Amino acid sequence: MRIPDELKRAIDDQAAGIPGITRAAADVSAAYRKGEFDSAPLKTATHRLAYLQVRMPATYAACRHVFQKTQEKMPGFAPESLLDLGAGPGTACWAAVELFPSIQKVALVERDLELLRMGKSLAQSCEPLKNANWLSADIRAFTPDAHDLVVISYTLGELKAAEAQRLVRAAWKVAKLLILIEPGTPKAFARMADLRKQLIADGATMAAPCPHERECPLLVRGDWCHFSERLERTAEHRRIKGGSLGYEDEKFCYLSATRLPLADRRGRIVRHPRIHSGFVQLEVCAPDDLKKITVTKSLKETYRSARKAEWGDQWSSS
Incomplete structure (x- = not known):
């Protein structure tokens, strides 16, 4: 995924040529990694511009x-x-x-x-x-x-x-x-x-x-x-x-x-699928339980879908 071109250009226009932005970016990233991200890391204009460059794209x-x-x-x-x-x-x-x-x-x-x-x-x-x-x-x-x-x-x-x-x-x-x-x-x-x-x-x-x-x-x-x-x-x-x-x-x-009705309550893949030779293992949070599902090559269409599946995708556990 990438941010929209118009957003990238707008960020670059604001942050272009600002001295000290690399150091500020390190401060912002360090605070985020420590889970201490409040208003403190954005106390200067340079830190705010660094935030646009290093955190806004990831948040987007x-x-x-x-x-x-x-x-x-x-x-x-x-x-x-x-x-x-x-x-x-x-x-x-x-x-x-x-x-x-x-x-x-x-x-x-x-x-x-x-x-x-x-x-x-x-x-x-x-x-x-x-x-x-x-x-x-x-x-x-x-x-x-x-x-x-x-x-x-x-x-x-x-x-x-x-x-x-x-x-x-x-x-x-x-x-x-x-x-x-x-x-x-x-x-x-x-x-x-x-x-x-x-x-x-x-x-x-x-x-x-x-x-x-x-x-x-x-x-x-x-x-x-x-x-x-x-x-x-x-x-x-x-x-x-x-x-x-x-x-x-x-x-x-x-x-x-x-508060709106939902017709579809399929499960959700909650870990990276593990792709092996001839089978794929999925961990799925299903409507009734957390399940480990093995999809073998013999299942053809389902197997092809499992090989393409990604962490976070929906998956039917039936």
């Missing part, structure tokens, strides 16, 4: 993956309004308007005035976001209006547990579809697991990745549910991060909760 890739997988479960869902809580520079909205072209009204809430300003500037390169409504507010005390799609991405980990619970409950009350996205770490998953229980208690149906509302079977066995998206690095991205590879893998966890 995760958000686009989540929206696509959710869309597969809700093919008839055509949201007209979008609310992004804790929007940063608007990363999730870039992915959302690409996957949901029906969106006509966009609102973004962000407390950091400089990130908000940068996001507004980037949005001028995206036709569906040019007239978005940017609101300067602290989401910890924000009361949202009704929207078809509400997104909270890479934000809940910056809040205290009670603050996250209040925000998610408030968001769920006004959304037809609520999507939460966080880094793919055990700590972030633990927070997500608690919020999943809260949403189910409040009447939500899990659209993705879960095919059920039972207790998470990965949580029961002491594991954590997360996924990965491979992002194509630009030459500038490689230069700033000092990397030699032409890609990086962004790991994340997510929940898509809806």
Whole structure:
């Protein structure tokens, strides 16, 4: 996956020739890896620009993956309004308007005035976001209006547990579809697991990745549910991060909760498929259990599908 060309150009235009951006990028990446990403790493203009270069593309890739997988479960869902809580520079909205072209009204809430300003500037390169409504507010005390799609991405980990619970409950009350996205770490998953229980208690149906509302079977066995998206690095991205590879893998966890009916409750592949000579092994979170499935070459069409299957894809366990 790669970010849209217009977003890449807009980021490069803002960050071009800024001294110290490589050092700032290292600070941002280090804070993210440690799970200590709050407002501190973005305390200077250079750190914010570095964030655009090294974190915005990865966040975009995760958000686009989540929206696509959710869309597969809700093919008839055509949201007209979008609310992004804790929007940063608007990363999730870039992915959302690409996957949901029906969106006509966009609102973004962000407390950091400089990130908000940068996001507004980037949005001028995206036709569906040019007239978005940017609101300067602290989401910890924000009361949202009704929207078809509400997104909270890479934000809940910056809040205290009670603050996250209040925000998610408030968001769920006004959304037809609520999507939460966080880094793919055990700590972030633990927070997500608690919020999943809260949403189910409040009447939500899990659209993705879960095919059920039972207790998470990965949580029961002491594991954590997360996924990965491979992002194509630009030459500038490689230069700033000092990397030699032409890609990086962004790991994340997510929940898509809806109050709309779902016709399809197929399982989800929760680990990389293991491809052997003549058979493929899949680990699938199915509606009734966590299953290890072996697909042999004798099954022909199913075997061909299994060889093409990827971590995070839907899979029928029957």
